[in-house]
Amino acid sequence: MSQDIATIRVTRYRPEKDSKPYFQEYKVPYRHDMVVLDALNYIKAEMDGSLTYRWSCRMGVCGSCGANIDGEPKLTCASFLHDFKGRTITVEPMANFPVVKDLVVDMEDFMDKLVKIKPWIIRDKETPPEQGEYKQSAQELERYSQFSSCINCMLCYAACPIYGLNEKFLGPAATALAYRYIEDSRDQGKDVRFPVVHEMEGVWECTLVGECSVVCPKGVDPMLAIQKTKILGATNAIKSILMPRGGR
Amino acid sequence: MGDNKRYPELRRRVSPGWWTASRHYAMYMVREWTSLFVALYSLIFIYGLSLWAMGSRADFLNFLKNPAIIGFSLVALVFTLYHAVTWFYLLGAIAPVKIGRSRTKPWQALILNLVLLVIVSYIAIWLLIFR
Numbered sequence: 001m002s003q004d005i006a007t008i009r010v011t012r013y014r015p016e017k018d019s020k021p022y023f024q025e026y027k028v029p030y031r032h033d034m035v036v037l038d039a040l041n042y043i044k045a046e047m048d049g050s051l052t053y054r055w056s057c058r059m060g061v062c063g064s065c066g067a068n069i070d071g072e073p074k075l076t077c078a079s080f081l082h083d084f085k086g087r088t089i090t091v092e093p094m095a096n097f098p099v100v101k102d103l104v105v106d107m108e109d110f111m112d113k114l115v116k117i118k119p120w121i122i123r124d125k126e127t128p129p130e131q132g133e134y135k136q137s138a139q140e141l142e143r144y145s146q147f148s149s150c151i152n153c154m155l156c157y158a159a160c161p162i163y164g165l166n167e168k169f170l171g172p173a174a175t176a177l178a179y180r181y182i183e184d185s186r187d188q189g190k191d192v193r194f195p196v197v198h199e200m201e202g203v204w205e206c207t208l209v210g211e212c213s214v215v216c217p218k219g220v221d222p223m224l225a226i227q228k229t230k231i232l233g234a235t236n237a238i239k240s241i242l243m244p245r246g247g248r
Numbered sequence: 249m250g251d252n253k254r255y256p257e258l259r260r261r262v263s264p265g266w267w268t269a270s271r272h273y274a275m276y277m278v279r280e281w282t283s284l285f286v287a288l289y290s291l292i293f294i295y296g297l298s299l300w301a302m303g304s305r306a307d308f309l310n311f312l313k314n315p316a317i318i319g320f321s322l323v324a325l326v327f328t329l330y331h332a333v334t335w336f337y338l339l340g341a342i343a344p345v346k347i348g349r350s351r352t353k354p355w356q357a358l359i360l361n362l363v364l365l366v367i368v369s370y371i372a373i374w375l376l377i378f379r
Contacts, residue, residue: 013258015256015257071269071270100257208342211273224342
C-alpha cells in the first residue's frame with residue numbers, strides 16, 4: 001500500500017529555552033486511517049522526542065488531546081490526516097489558554113470553574129441506600145442527557161471569543177454541566193448553583209457567538225444550556241418579585 | 249521530580265481582529281453591528297413621529313421623503329432584515345417548542361417569525377400611510 005506524506009507545522013514553546021513560540025515543520029508518512037494524533041506520536045517516536053502534547057484514549061472519550069488544527073479547535077484523535085491532503089496542517093495549542101509547553105495548555109482555570117458549579121447531585125438530605133435509588137423517568141432523563149455527554153475537552157473554551165477576552169467568564173462547558181444538574185429531577189442544588197451561574201461573569205456574559213456548540217466533539221449544545229439558564233434565571237427573578245416566598 | 253522550578257507560561261492575547269479568523273466569527277460580528285443600524289433607524293423614526301405629534305402628518309411624510317433619509321432607510325432595511333433573520337433563527341435554536349415527540353427546528357421558527365413580521369409590518373404600514 002502506498003504511503004502519502006503529510007506536512008505538519010507544530011507550535012513549539014519550551015519556556016526554559018524560548019522566549020517566544022515558533023513553528024516547526026515535520027513530514028510524516030501516513031496511511032488512510034491515521035489521525036493528527038497518530039502523526040504527533042510518530043514525530044515523538046521517530047523524529048523528535050522533545051515534542052510535548054497531551055493524549056490518552058485515542059478515541060474521543062478522554063478529552064485530553066484537543067488542539068487548534070488549522071485554527072479550529074478539534075480533538076487531534078478525531079481529525080484524519082487525509083482530510084488535509086495536499087496542504088500543510090497547522091497544529092497549535094488550544095486558543096485562549098496559557099501555554100505550558102508546546103501543545104500543552106494550563107487547564108487550572110477550567111478545573112476551578114468545574115468545581116465551582118458542583119458537578120454532582122446535591123440532595124437536601126441523602127436517603128440511605130437501603131431505601132433504593134432516586135428514580136427518574138425517561139422524559140426526565142431526556143431533559144438533560146445531551147449535556148451529560150461533556151468530556152471536559154475544553155474545545156468550547158478555545159472557540160469562545162468571550163472567554164478569550166475575559167477569562168473570568170464561566171464559559172460553555174461549566175455552564176452546560178451546571179445546567180445538566182439544574183435540570184436533573186434528582187438534584188436539589190439549584191440554590192447553590194444559581195448564584196454561580198448568574199453572577200456578573202456567569203451566563204449573562206455570553207453574547208451568543210455559538211461557536212462552542214459548533215466545535216463540540218460530543219454533540220453537546222452549550223449555547224443552548226447557557227440561554228436556557230438565562231431563561232431560568234429571568235423567570236426565577238420575576239417569580240421572586242411577584243410571589244413573596246420566591247415562587248417555590 | 250527534584251526541580252520544582254516553574255517556568256513562565258505563554259499568555260496569548262486576543263487580537264482586535266479576532267473576528268476575521270473565521271467566517272462564523274465574522275457573521276457573528278456583522279449580526280452584532282446590524283443592531284447599530286436598527287438603533288439609528290429607530291431614533292430617526294422616533295424623530296419623524298415627534299414631527300407628526302407636534303405638527304402635522306405632512307411634516308412627518310415630508311421628513312421621510314428626504315433623499316438622505318430614504319437612502320439610509322434602504323441601507324437600514326438590508327441590515328435590519330439580516331438582524332431579524334439571524335435572531336429569528338437563533339430564537340428557534342435556543343427555544344425549540346416540543347410538539348408531540350419531536351422538537352421544532354430553528355428554520356421553522358425563522359419562517360414563522362418572518363411571516364408574523366410581514367403581517368405586523370403590513371398592519372403598521374396600513375395604519376400609518378394608507379388609512
